[in-house]
Amino acid sequence: MKRGTSRDIRTANRYEVLRQIIAASPTSRQELAAATGLSLATVATLVGELLGLGMLTEVGFEDSAGGRPRGLVAVDAAGGALIGVDIAETYVRVELFDLALDVLARADEEMRPGESRPEQVAARVAAAVDTVIERAGVESGRVLGVGVSVPGQVDRDTGTAEYAPNWDWHDVPLGDLLARRIAHPVHLDNPLRACTVAELWFGAARGRGDAVVVNLGTGVGAGLAFGGGLHRGVSNSAGEWGHTTLVLDGRPCHCGHHGCVETYVGAPGIMQNLRELSPGSALLHPEDQTATIDALASGVAAGDPVAVETVRDTARYLGAAVADLVNLLNPEVVVLSSWVAATLGEPLLREVRAAVARHALRRPLAATEIVLSPVPTDPVCLGAATFALEGALRSVGRRPAGRTDLARSRTAPRT
Numbered sequence: 001m002k003r004g005t006s007r008d009i010r011t012a013n014r015y016e017v018l019r020q021i022i023a024a025s026p027t028s029r030q031e032l033a034a035a036t037g038l039s040l041a042t043v044a045t046l047v048g049e050l051l052g053l054g055m056l057t058e059v060g061f062e063d064s065a066g067g068r069p070r071g072l073v074a075v076d077a078a079g080g081a082l083i084g085v086d087i088a089e090t091y092v093r094v095e096l097f098d099l100a101l102d103v104l105a106r107a108d109e110e111m112r113p114g115e116s117r118p119e120q121v122a123a124r125v126a127a128a129v130d131t132v133i134e135r136a137g138v139e140s141g142r143v144l145g146v147g148v149s150v151p152g153q154v155d156r157d158t159g160t161a162e163y164a165p166n167w168d169w170h171d172v173p174l175g176d177l178l179a180r181r182i183a184h185p186v187h188l189d190n191p192l193r194a195c196t197v198a199e200l201w202f203g204a205a206r207g208r209g210d211a212v213v214v215n216l217g218t219g220v221g222a223g224l225a226f227g228g229g230l231h232r233g234v235s236n237s238a239g240e241w242g243h244t245t246l247v248l249d250g251r252p253c254h255c256g257h258h259g260c261v262e263t264y265v266g267a268p269g270i271m272q273n274l275r276e277l278s279p280g281s282a283l284l285h286p287e288d289q290t291a292t293i294d295a296l297a298s299g300v301a302a303g304d305p306v307a308v309e310t311v312r313d314t315a316r317y318l319g320a321a322v323a324d325l326v327n328l329l330n331p332e333v334v335v336l337s338s339w340v341a342a343t344l345g346e347p348l349l350r351e352v353r354a355a356v357a358r359h360a361l362r363r364p365l366a367a368t369e370i371v372l373s374p375v376p377t378d379p380v381c382l383g384a385a386t387f388a389l390e391g392a393l394r395s396v397g398r399r400p401a402g403r404t405d406l407a408r409s410r411t412a413p414r415t
C-alpha cells in the first residue's frame with residue numbers, strides 16, 4: 001500500500017480547505033474546521049498559506065454568540081486562472097475559469113472521423129487553449145495549469161493515455177505531446193474522475209457520502225465517490241462499468257468484447273437502437289452522433305413514437321445496468337451526467353427510474369436517489385480544472401508558501 005508523505009497530506013488538506021471555501025464563500029476558520037474535520041490550528045495555518053499565495057482574501061467579520069467576532073475569508077477569484085479540457089470522441093471543449101471556478105471563456109473544436117491521431121488531438125487542444133486565454137483577456141502568467149480529461153484509462157502520474165478503445169490508443173504520451181505545445185503545467189485524467197469531482201464540488205454528490213456518477217457520451221463509465229471522496233482504484237482504473245457485460249454474446253465493442261454496457265447506451269449504441277427499430281428513420285443521422293441525439297430529444301418532445309420507443313429501449317438497457325450499480329455499491333445518489341444525459345433529459349430519467357425499479361433490490365433502491373446532473377457548465381471541463389488546481393497546490397507545496405512560489409509555479413516547465 002502506498003503511504004502518503006507529510007507533503008502529500010499537507011497538499012490534500014490545503015486542497016480540501018480551498019475546496020470548502022470555493023463551495024461556500026465567505027466562511028470562517030471555525031466553519032472550515034467543522035466541515036473538514038481538521039483542527040482549528042491546522043485550518044488557521046492552511047488559510048494563512050492560501051492568503052499568502054493570493055488565492056484567498058479577508059472579507060470582514062461575523063458575530064459569534066458570546067465570543068470574539070470571527071474573521072471571514074473568501075476565494076480571490078482574480079488570484080489565478082484554471083483551464084479545463086474535455087477531449088471527447090467527437091469534440092474538444094476547453095473552458096477557462098477564475099479561482100472561484102466561474103467560466104470566463106470557452107472554445108470548441110470539432111473532431112471529425114479519422115482525426116483522432118494523438119498529434120492531431122494535441123494540436124486541437126493547444127489551439128483551443130490559446131483561444132480561451134485570448135478571449136478571456138487573461139495574462140498567461142495568471143494561468144495556474146491545464147487539466148485535461150481524455151477518454152479511457154489514464155496514468156495521471158506519467159501523463160500517459162494507456163488505453164482508449166474507441167481510438168485504439170495504447171500507451172500514448174499525451175501529456176508530453178501537450179506540454180510541447182502548451183506553456184502551462186498539464187495534468188491528465190479521464191472523464192469519469194472529472195465528472196465525479198464536478199458533482200462532489202458543485203453538483204448532486206455534494207454533501208453525500210457515497211455517489212455514482214454515470215457518464216453518458218460516446219463512451220460510458222461510472223465515476224465513484226466513497227466517503228465523500230473520489231475513488232480511483234489501485235491503478236486509477238475504477239469505474240469502467242461501460243465495459244462490463246450487459247448482453248451475453250451481444251454487440252461487438254471497441255474493447256474487443258461483446259455485449260458491453262457502452263454498446264447499448266453510449267451515443268453509437270443509441271443510434272443502433274434507433275436503426276434496429278426504424279432503419280429508415282429521418283431521426284437517424286448516420287455520421288453525426290450529436291445530430292441524432294438532438295433529433296431524438298426533439299422527437300420525444302413532439303411525441304414521435306419512434307423517438308419515444310428508442311429512448312424507452314435505451315432506458316431499459318441503462319436501467320438494468322444502473323440497477324447492478326445500486327445493488328453492488330448501495331450509493332446515496334446515482335447521477336446521470338455528460339452530454340447524452342443532458343440532451344435526453346427528463347424523459348430519459350423517468351424511464352431509467354422505472355427500469356431500475358424493475359431490476360434493483362428493494363432495500364438498496366429505497367436508499368438511492370437517481371437524478372440528472374445539475375452542474376450548469378460542462379462537468380468534464382469543470383472537474384478537469386480542479387485537477388489543475390490540485391497540481392498547482394502540489395507544486396507550491398514544495399517550497400515555503402509565498403506569492404513568488406505561486407508565480408514560479410505558473411511558468412515552470414513541466415517535469
